[in-house]
Amino acid sequence: MPELPEVETVRRGLERWVTGRTIDSVEVFHPRSVRRHVTGPEDFVAQLRGRTVAGVDRRGKYFWFPLDDGAALYGHLGMSGQLLLQPPGATDEIHLRVRFRFRDDGPELRFVDQRTFGGLAVSPGGSELPKELAHIALDPLDHRFVDEEFVTALRRRRTGVKRALLDQTLISGVGNIYADESLWRAKLHWARPTETMTRPAARLLLGHVKDVLTEAIGAGGTSFDALYVNVNGESGYFDRSLAVYGREGEPCNRCATIVRRDPFMNRSSFTCPKCQRRPRRPRL
Numbered sequence: 001m002p003e004l005p006e007v008e009t010v011r012r013g014l015e016r017w018v019t020g021r022t023i024d025s026v027e028v029f030h031p032r033s034v035r036r037h038v039t040g041p042e043d044f045v046a047q048l049r050g051r052t053v054a055g056v057d058r059r060g061k062y063f064w065f066p067l068d069d070g071a072a073l074y075g076h077l078g079m080s081g082q083l084l085l086q087p088p089g090a091t092d093e094i095h096l097r098v099r100f101r102f103r104d105d106g107p108e109l110r111f112v113d114q115r116t117f118g119g120l121a122v123s124p125g126g127s128e129l130p131k132e133l134a135h136i137a138l139d140p141l142d143h144r145f146v147d148e149e150f151v152t153a154l155r156r157r158r159t160g161v162k163r164a165l166l167d168q169t170l171i172s173g174v175g176n177i178y179a180d181e182s183l184w185r186a187k188l189h190w191a192r193p194t195e196t197m198t199r200p201a202a203r204l205l206l207g208h209v210k211d212v213l214t215e216a217i218g219a220g221g222t223s224f225d226a227l228y229v230n231v232n233g234e235s236g237y238f239d240r241s242l243a244v245y246g247r248e249g250e251p252c253n254r255c256a257t258i259v260r261r262d263p264f265m266n267r268s269s270f271t272c273p274k275c276q277r278r279p280r281r282p283r284l
Contacts, residue, residue, distance in 0.1 A: 002061065002077045002081075002221070003061060003173060003174065003175035003176075003177060003178055003221075003222075004060065004061060004139055004141070004172070004173025004174065004175075004178070004213055004216075004217075005178070005213055005216035005217045005219075005220075005221045005222070005238065006077075006221035006222065007058055007060075007061050007062075007063060007077065007173070008058060008141075008217050008221075009217060009220050009221045010063070010077070010083055010231060011056050011057070011058045011063050013085075013231035013232065014056045014063070014065075014083060014109075014231055015055060015056040017085050017107060017109075017231065018053045018056065018065070018102075018109060019053055019054070019055050019056065020052065020053065020054075021052065021053055021102045021103075021104060021106065022050065022051070022052045022053075022102060022103045022104075023048050023049060023050065023051050023052075023053070023100055023101070023102060023103075024049070024050075024101045024102055024103040025045075025049060025100075025101045026044070026045040026048050026049060026098065026099070026100055026101075027045075027098065027099040028041040028044060028045060028097070028098050029096055029097050029098065029099070030097040030098075030113075030116060032097075032116045032119070033097035033098055033111060033113060033116055033118070033119050033120060034098065034119060034120055034121060035119055036075075036119045036120070036121035036132070037120070037121035037122055044120075044121070044122060047071065047122045047124075048067075048073060048100075048122065051067040051068055051069060051071070052067065052068040053065045053066075053067065053068075053073075054066040054067060054068055054127065057129075059129065059133045059136050059138075059139070059172060060133075060136045060137070060139050060168055060172025060173040061076060061077070061168075061172070061173055061175070062074060062075070062076050062133050062136065063075060063076075064123070064126065064129075064130055064133070066127035066128070067127060070124075070125050070126075070127050071122055071123060071124050071125060071126060071127060072122070072123045072126035072127050072130050073120060073121075073122055073123075074120070074121060074122075074123055074126065074130045074132065074133065075111075075118065075119060075120040075121065076118050076119060077113075077118045078113060078115065078116070078117030078118030078119065079115050079117045079118070080095075080113055080114040080115045080117065080118070081111065081112070081113040081117070081118030081119075082110075082111070082112040082113065083109060083110070083111055083112075083231055084109075084110045084112055084231060084232075084233060085107040085108070085109060085110075085231045085232065086107060086108050086110055087107060087108075088101070088105060088106075088107070088108055090108075093110065093112045094114075095112050095113055095114045096110055096111075096112050097111050097112065097113050097116065098110070098111040098120060099111075135169060136168050136169070136172050137168060137169055137170055137171050137172045138171075138172065139171065139172045139173035139174075139213075140171060140173070140174075140206060140209055140210050140213065141173075141210060141213055141214065147203065147206060150170070150171060150202075150206060151199055151202040151203055151206065153170055154170065154194050154197065154202050155194060155195060155197055155199070155202060156194075156195075157170070157194040157195070158193070158194065158195050158283070159193075159194055159283055160190060160191045160192065160193065160194070160282065160283040160284055161183065161188055161189075161190065161191075161192045161193075161194050161197065161205070162179050162180075162183060162190035162191070162264065162269060163265070163283075164194050165179040165182070165183075165209070166179060166265075171209075173213070174209060174213070176245075176264075176267050176268075176269075177222055177242070177245045178209070178212050178213060178216065180244055180245045180269060180270050180271070181212045181242060181243055181244065181245055182205060182208045182209040182211075182212045183205070183271070183276065184243050184244045184270075184271065184272060184275065184276060185208040185211070185212065185243070186201075186204055186205040186208045187275050187276055188201070188205060188276060189271060189276045189277060189278050189279055189282070190262075190264065190269045190271060190276075191278060191279060191282030191283055191284055192279050192282070192283075193279065193281065193282070193283040194283070196279070215238065215241065216238040219238035219240075219241065220238070221238060222238040222239045222242070244259050244270040244271060244272060245270050246270065247259045247270060248260065248261035248270060252272035252274070252275060254272065254275055255272065255274050255275055257272050257273055257274040257275070258273075259271070259272055260272070260273050
């Protein structure tokens with residue numbers, strides 16, 4: 001699933017190409033892709049026709065387009081969603097779900113989603129922040145994010161540290177890949193109880209989270225298959241820099257110990273058994 005670096009990469013591309021453009025028409029090819037818009041596809045189209053896009057914002061893994069009437073078009077890419085810019089008349093993608101045409105006859109915006117886990121909706125009055133996203137915490141790269149508030153909240157939890165990093169009400173945008181990479185850099189096992197972490201340890205971890213996310217954005221995100229691409233259809237290349245994620249059976253870049261994979265929340269966690277010692281009383 002796309003995490004903060006992937007969504008931020010897409011956001012930056014969209015901001016360049018759709019800001020200031022007026023939507024001429026919207027076509028919905030699969031109702032599941034607008035299921036979050038509870039009044040249905042016809043109302044979704046009606047609310048967007050003629051609206052001008054004022055920008056592109058993001059909260060964690062969600063994005064939204066503020067519109068000139070104070071509403072917002074918001075969405076989530078899910079497991080396989082893509083927002084692509086295509087020349088008018090270009091061949092439709094097999095999994096094209098929603099198409100946006102603009103009055104300037106420039107590039108179309110297409111929402112393509114093979115698995116239809118992602119989706120789009122309109123939030124009336126949501127241009128500053130859609131109310132549907134208000135429960136999601138700030139991400140660590142947001143200038144409003146307060147480090148010490150996060151450190152305090154993290155240490156108050158009674159859970160494993162990786163579960164805490166994946167909790168979007170505590171810190172947003174961090175998913176499985178970047179949690180594993182940050183924990184490796186901090187030399188912390190994913191099951192380390194949060195209540196046992198000192199403030200310096202929590203600050204160190206947060207610093208690594210920020211570094212990993214920043215570096216991943218610089219690389220255009222991580223692409224393991226063709227399902228994540230930027231708005232021009234290009235893959236990210238941060239996978240070349242991964243230290244542990246997806247590297248089961250390979251030597252740790254720091255100590256050469258073989259990387260281990262453990263089951264975790266219907267997913268996997270990758271660690272170095274030597275650099276990231278499992279705690280005696282882990283919280284799973």
